[in-house]
Amino acid sequence: MRVVLASASPARLxxxxxxxxxxxxxxxxxxxxxxxxxxxxATTGELVTMLAGAKATTVARQIAGDHPDALVIGCDSMLHIDGTSVGKPADAAEARQRWKAMAGRTGELVTGHAVLRLAEGEIDRVAEGHATTTVRFGEPTDAELTAYLATGEPLAVAGAFTLDGLGGWFVEGIHGDPSNVIGISLPLVRRLLAGVGVSPVQLWAREPQRTG
Structure with missing residues (x-):
């Protein structure tokens, strides 16, 4: 069964x-x-789930001819902080402003997920949901923040930070699923796959890599 990721995010991949x-x-x-x-x-969870479903549905229609029995996974993330839901910053100035506001504080990284199962080119089953992870931010110095913004990384991600990249230096801790902060919650995806009648072990292309 072909798995299709409806996202260009290298971190999710x-x-x-x-x-x-x-x-x-x-x-x-x-x-x-x-x-x-x-x-x-709408709440942050409702927004990201709606966007994830829209992305997955669009991609499902794009690939149905070549992959009529595929599984499509869509995701979308936002950071909820100070009662506001924010996605990717528009520019470095906005990213700097966000970091000044969230440094030394906590926010909730919310990722919406949609799993669509196609049968003979038609969307046959759908499972959707969202996951929330609390993130505790560090306090980068002005020089560190300037250097981080110069890399361009904060402009490409929801909340203007990463956990698995350069931004990880400025995250003090998390409460919840770490993969959700990266952009795709494996525990939630496993439950959504079950909702469309699939187990992740059926999709393994190889044995997962082990370290240590």
Whole structure:
């Protein structure tokens, strides 16, 4: 069964590959701003789950002809802090402003997930949900923050930070699933796969790598 990741995120792809999957990557061209505008009163969990479902559905329709019996996984992440849901910063100035606001504090990284199972080119089963992980941020110095912003990494990720990249230097701790902070929660995906009648062990392309 072909697994398709409806995301261009290299971090999500790396998580799935480390967990034994070898997904095809297909990016969707969903107009996120337009969709978000239709749900002004929604919670962060509702927003990211809606976006994940829209991305997965768009990609499912794109690949149905070549992969009529595929599994499509869609994800979307936002950081909830100070009562506001934020995605990727628009520019370095916005990323700096966010870091100044969240340094030394905690926020919730929320990732919506959608798993679609195709049968003969049609969407046959759907399972959706979201996961939340609390993140405790460090306090980078002005010089450290300037250097981090100069790498461009904060501009490409929700909340302007990573756990598995350069931003990991400035995360003091988390409470919850670490893979969710990276962008795809393996425990939640396993439950969603069960919801469409699949176990992850059926999808392993190889034995998962072990270290130590």
């Amino acid at each position: 790396a998580v799935l590959r480390a967990a034994g999957l070898d997904p095809l990557v297909e990016r969707s061209d969903v107009d996120e701003d337009a969709l978000l505008a239709t749900m002004p009163e």
